[in-house]
Amino acid sequence: MNPSIAKALACFLAIPLALSAAPSRAAVTAIVHGKVYPVSGPVIEDGAVLIENGRITAVGPTSEVHPPAGAPVYDASGKVVTPGLIDAGTQIGLVEVDLTKQTVDSALNVNDPIRAAFRVVDGFNPFTTLIPITRIEGVTTVLSRPDGGVISGQAALVDLYGHSLHDMLIKAPAAMMAHFGTGDDKTGNSRGGVALALRRALEDARFYGAHRSEYNTNQSRSMSVSRLDLDALQPVLSGALPLLVEANRSSDIEAVLAVAREFGVNVVLYGAAEAWLVADELAAEQVRVLVGPLDDLPSNFSVLHATFANAARLDKAGVEVGIVSGSSHNSRNLTVEAGRAVAAGLPWDKALAAITQVPARALGIASDYGSLEPGKVADVVVWSSDPLDFAGHPDAVWIRGHRVPMTSRQELLFKRYETLDGTPPEYKK
């Protein structure tokens, strides 16, 4: 469904690589002798990745990659090298403590179910303690998404390293977030009401796009949503901005597909607990699906047929499947989600792609992210062993070529309390 949007993306990409000059970034780093999974191609048993000025400049057998003389070399012998992981299902930067409202900026809590103009990036906190704990476990890029309403607003994509939002931002908006399922008081308490709200907004936005000058001179018909919402929906209608729709019941997924066909929007499904029941339709329409967190509980009437095999069955049917953590504080468990998908039948290489290449494609950043290839942004992780199993953990992480310090607030708490030796822990920093 309109996968070719690279041209339109050019205006959204805002990667200020040239502007950040942190001391942790050596101009050149060579990672050598690792088992390299480029994702875009076959595994390289004794492989090397060359990083120069924040980009990957070479990937191949160690014998064929020649770093400049004197460049720092990281020996990854016995280790596994992958692209940095992408979690397309978080609210990192938008929530610090869930139950403490003043630390939560993920939703525009208004009555109107259409909140397309709401931009989470305006509330993004680059110093959230969730960032260090997430990136040292190998997740280097996240989508921070809004929630609430039918159209929740605009999600932002960030790399998890930097001094400021300016340093970290990849693009905003990166997706328009929407939800399709049971209705509430604002949508007439029915699924049809949710569909109505969605269609009405898209229809108004389409009319507005074609009659902008009339609208601006008060000669247009009335609109159900504000001008800012109508503006925000234009790139969705053009296909430039993916409409990321959380929908779980298989019938909800079919309803979303119908709306997508009607308006020609580039839909990516999110959550999609029962997507396996309509896998053939999804494959035929080439809709990407970001599943997760994996579950097998009928925890509500929209997910009665949730199964851990969801990703595996979608993949088997030919659907491109990504996996999200669905978590913010534990986005770091993205690898566990992928591992559980493997345990339920998804091939291992597909599981790795599901947390790298597929979300990059779904969010339109595949030219820069999601695989280890020359020219791509240098988000790279070296793992002690299999990244999807518990024994494996990152030994080194690079984000945009910066070697990430392997610390976090939790690591500092651990060190402070590692020994109880009589000294008040408060003096240990």
Added chain:
Amino acid sequence: MKRTLLLCGLTLALTAGCTTLPKPATRAAAPEATAKPDQTGFPTQPVAYKPLPSHPTVIRGATIMTATGEEIANGMISLADGKILAVGKTVEIPKDAVVIDASGDFVTPGIIDPHSHMGDYPEPSVNAHSDGNEATDPTTPQVWAQWSIWPQDPAFFRALAHGVTTVQVLPGSANLIGGRSAVLKLVPGRTAEAMMFPGAPYGLKMACGENPKRVYEDEGPSTRMGEIAADRQIFQQAREYMQAWDRYRKDPDNEEPPAVDQKLETLAAVLRGDIFVNIHCYQADDMKRMIDLADEFGFKIRTFHHSLEAYKIRDLLREKGIGVITWADWWGFKMEAYDGIVENLALVTRDGGRAILHSDDPLGVQFLNQAAAKAMYEARRHGIDISRDQALRWISANVAWALKIDDRVGTLEPGKMADVVIWDGDPFSVYTHAREVFIDGAPVYDRDDPSLQPESDFMLGQLPPEVTQ
């Protein structure tokens, strides 16, 4: 592994005395209609549960993880009459035994979850199913989880399929005193009573910190100090109630029997030490205040649940003999969970405390082995040498201790109930599945046999027959 017990299994395999552990007399008694209030406080669960039929079974070729300090490569385990008969490198194979070749597999005790809301907050999660918090009064020791449990909760069946054989179902944490727990075996049962672990002691659920003061923000207690005051008030009443009954029992001819109070019945049983105490608590300072409360009124805290800051006072908790029940990696969902660290279990374990994993979650309960794996490998990454056996104990032996059923389950030792899991690989790998589960020696789940995959009534017919999985 204790050699004497092993030998016992080998040589006296068929004698009853060797396969049945004596039960403490106080726990053997089931409550009867004639039991007098406060005579027992009904401290033990009923014995309505009947084990499913079993057949003598020997599992061989597997790595046996006993949770007693030993991991036996290419070992054998023999089950008979609902009990573990023998464990070792080789064991005698009874003539009529079913022999399971489990080469390459792993065998562990059944996994136990000490903190579950399966049954009292069942799936699907709808208002009609919301039976876990009697949030009408901050102190409700008179409510019992078993009165809320829906045995058809589909989550029970999912947990069983992931190697979980016993759970403690607790009332929620809205209240300072939430009520009594129910310890269940995860066998299908038409009634809650049919699932209850026979004769297990009852536990009490208490909570401190953010939850009760949030729920009772308007009517109070609305502060931490208000919570402690309310706790002291009701325990004072319980003490006086217990003393009144003691006076009456000492001299029933001359004393009038006190009026029965259902709230204080349960708390009097707590003060007598007949009902053990589980307290939901996150912060170190909150835990210390609950220890002071227990000391003042003379009861013992068996375990703190959640306990994210246990690592900060692990010396005190060890000294008090209080078990630390927690998650591997949950943190940050509220202020009192902000300092959770993944090394919590490992620090408590390393320094001599008793660490235990819980789920508090119908999905998490399916992956307690994976939570243990995560905490074990993270500990090693941070220089704390946690053995595989120690990690296994977090989800088996130590949990049995927490629920005071460690004389019956939690390890693979002769005489214990034959609650056993065969895994198709290392249970500390994400790729591993529970292949076969036994409860009291009976096969209750088999990954390869649809006839041994129980399912809830609720799930029947939810998909039309033309849809195949």
